[in-house]
Amino acid sequence: MNETGRAANLGRAAAQYTSDMPPTQVVVNGQRRTTDAEPRTPLLWVLREEFGLTAAKYGCGIAQCGACTVHLDGEAVRSCVTPLARAAGKQVTTLEGLARGPLREAWLAEQVPQCGYCQPGQIMSAAALLARTPHPTDAEIDDAMAGNLCRCGTYLRIRRAIHRAARLGGGKP
Numbered sequence: 258m259n260e261t262g263r264a265a266n267l268g269r270a271a272a273q274y275t276s277d278m279p280p281t282q283v284v285v286n287g288q289r290r291t292t293d294a295e296p297r298t299p300l301l302w303v304l305r306e307e308f309g310l311t312a313a314k315y316g317c318g319i320a321q322c323g324a325c326t327v328h329l330d331g332e333a334v335r336s337c338v339t340p341l342a343r344a345a346g347k348q349v350t351t352l353e354g355l356a357r358g359p360l361r362e363a364w365l366a367e368q369v370p371q372c373g374y375c376q377p378g379q380i381m382s383a384a385a386l387l388a389r390t391p392h393p394t395d396a397e398i399d400d401a402m403a404g405n406l407c408r409c410g411t412y413l414r415i416r417r418a419i420h421r422a423a424r425l426g427g428g429k430p
């Protein structure tokens with residue numbers, strides 16, 4: 258079979274695949290949502306383009322910067338490389354759905370955000386850290402936040418804010 262034939266077959270297979278697939282259901286910030294997007298679509302695209310939740314940002318697209326971090330069943334994940342299929346039936350939390358609490362208060366008190374681009378991802382990683390380690394050490398903070406890059410260099414403020422949130426909330430984000 259020549260290239261044209263192969264491409265035509267692939268096109269037919271893709272059309273068949275998408276039209277036969279049932280919609281995907283996810284629970285986003287406590288609300289049940291349904292999407293017809295292909296199961297391979299990155300979760301970030303669905304959150305931003307379909308559901309209008311734009312806090313999670315596109316940075317690198319290859320799991321290297323953390324700007325797209327959201328929670329999947331409470332665990333911080335890079336939504337740019339998380340296929341929609343992995344989120345099916347699970348709880349997705351974005352910054353929009355994160356409860357207002359000590360973490361936000363501490364972030365403001367320490368004046369962490371500069372340009373702000375990386376901050377939704379930073380806060381989601383920090384929230385996941387505090388949920389599993391209520392009073393983290395500097396080393397635990399640095400380890401948990403290592404995958405979230407900040408071109409404005411807010412790392413020390415982030416560390417202070419996480420310690421402050423731990424004190425304020427007794428370890429609850």
Ligand code: FES
Pocket residue numbers: 314315316317318319320321322323324325326335336337338
């Ligand atoms: S955009 Fe997902 S890690 Fe950079």
Ligand code: FES
Pocket residue numbers: 369370371372373374375376406407408409410411
């Ligand atoms: S605050 Fe500017 S990239 Fe982090």
